[in-house]
Amino acid sequence: MIDWLTETDSVHDFLQHLVDDAVAGSGADGCGVTLQRRERPLTVVSTGGVADKLDEKQYGQDDGPCLQAxxxxxxxxxxDTLQESRWGSYPSFAADLGIRASLSLPVPVGTHTAGALNFYATQPDAFTEGDRAALASFAAQAGGAIALAQRLADTEDFTRELQNALVSRRLIDQAIGSVMEQRRCTEEEAFDLLRRLSQETNVKLRDVCARLLTNLAGRPPTPRPPLRPRP
Incomplete structure (x- = not known):
């Protein structure tokens, strides 16, 4: 898995590589990776030609082996889909597309995202007990890659929020300094004036400070970004 992650340009490419390899090394004729965020499932990668159609059928009726997993x-x-009675019209739909067996494995991702790895085969009883155990390792690998991408995205979001907070703090500090200089008042009095102005105008404190600094300087403020620690 680590080799694949370093050799591919994105998690999407990694997952495509993974499903291609999983199909090539098993009795499956197709495979798809389903992820769900904000209650909406989506097939993010697939191979074999039928996975997207089978997944979309399940999404449309909000039921099926993929969603159950x-x-x-x-x-x-x-x-065998011809002997399957669960999930309404889905089994007959799969059989009409030539799919006689399937295996849906949950992808262990994390709290923000749910996932499943879905294998489809044109022959009944295509997935032996040994196949099911081997393919479970692909689901674990997919989960590891997706969880890693999710943690990185969460870290980037946190870093972005922190940077925005620090920029806002600098704007507020600059505005407080300007008010103190103009009104000959204390820092606390200057901040209280800005806060009351924000409440009375229903404008965020950061925006109140930015407008004040713009009016004083004749141009929008360009607060310095926070200093990065040296490596």
């Missing part, structure tokens, strides 16, 4: 965290094995 995603929601319960348990593997869902369909030995």
């Amino acid at each position: 995603l929601r319960t965290g348990l593997a869902v094995h369909v030995p």
Whole structure:
């Protein structure tokens, strides 16, 4: 997995590589990776030509082996779609597309995202017990890559929020200094004046300070970004 992550340009490419390899090394004829965020499932990568259609059918009826695996965290094995009675019209839809067996494995991602790795085969009983155990390792690898990407995204969001907060703090400090100089008042009095102005005008304190500094300087303020620690 580490080799694949370093050799691909994105998590999307990594997952595509993973499903291609999973299909090539198993009895599957197709595979798709489903992720769900904000209650909306989406097939992010697929191979074999039918995975997207089968996934979309399940999304449309809000039921199916893929969604069951995603929601319960348990593997869902369909030995033969012609003998399957669960999930309404989905089994017959799959059979009409030539799919006779499927295996949906939950992808262990994290609290923000749910996922499933879905394998499809044109032959009934295509997934032996050994196949199911081997393919579970691909689900674990997919989960590791997605969780890593999610943590990186969360870290970037936190860093961005922190940077914005520090920039806002600098604007407020500059505005307080300007008010103190103009009114010959204390820092506390200057801040209280700016805060009251923010409340009375229903404008964020940062924006009140930015407008004040713009009016004083004749141009928008360009607060220095926070200093980065040296490596």
